[in-house]
Amino acid sequence: KNLILDYPVIDQYRFNDSDDMYQIEDKGKYNVLICDSDRADIDKFEMIIGAIETAKKIKGIKFHFIGLEFPLKECFKTLLDELDKVGGLGDLKPRMGDMQKFYRAMDITFSPNRIINRVVAESLCCGTPVIQELNIHNMSDYGCYIPNPQSVVDSFIKFVNDFDNKKIKKDSIIERSKVFNIENYIKTMDPIYKKIINGWLND
16 A cells, blocks of 8 residues: 555666767767657756756757657747857757667756656666756756756756766666666566455455
């Protein structure tokens, strides 16, 4: 009765910190991945506004977008052009396979989700820290309020400070991500399934 299944189950044989990674084409000093699918309750426009303000403050930061739908909408393209003007635009890619290679190549993932969705969990399994909306689960490394650009900037400044001072520990991130391991899930759920089946058989 105390079981709470808040987390996605991730195949950590696939999502891990191996050396097989995507080769960033427009690489920055700090490389940020944005790859969440478009949803009605997620506003990527607010994310890009935050990214623009961040790029004004942090020289060398690049935001890489994976999973875009082309051709880009004009309003979206206008914001990306502004991000490019301040030096913050990195690679733009459509939906891609082998996402683990992208997580490994990046220094951090930026997610608009308040929940622990697959993007957040997969990134952590690859040892890549995450900035996400509010971080109410305390599972990610940084939280911000995305509609407030200054909150986004502050979170990235904290990340850059930690990055430059070598405070980001990949081993610690991967250890934390073990809650998403499919084997742990099976160990937890198998006895429950057996009880359910036995209950049905005894009825």
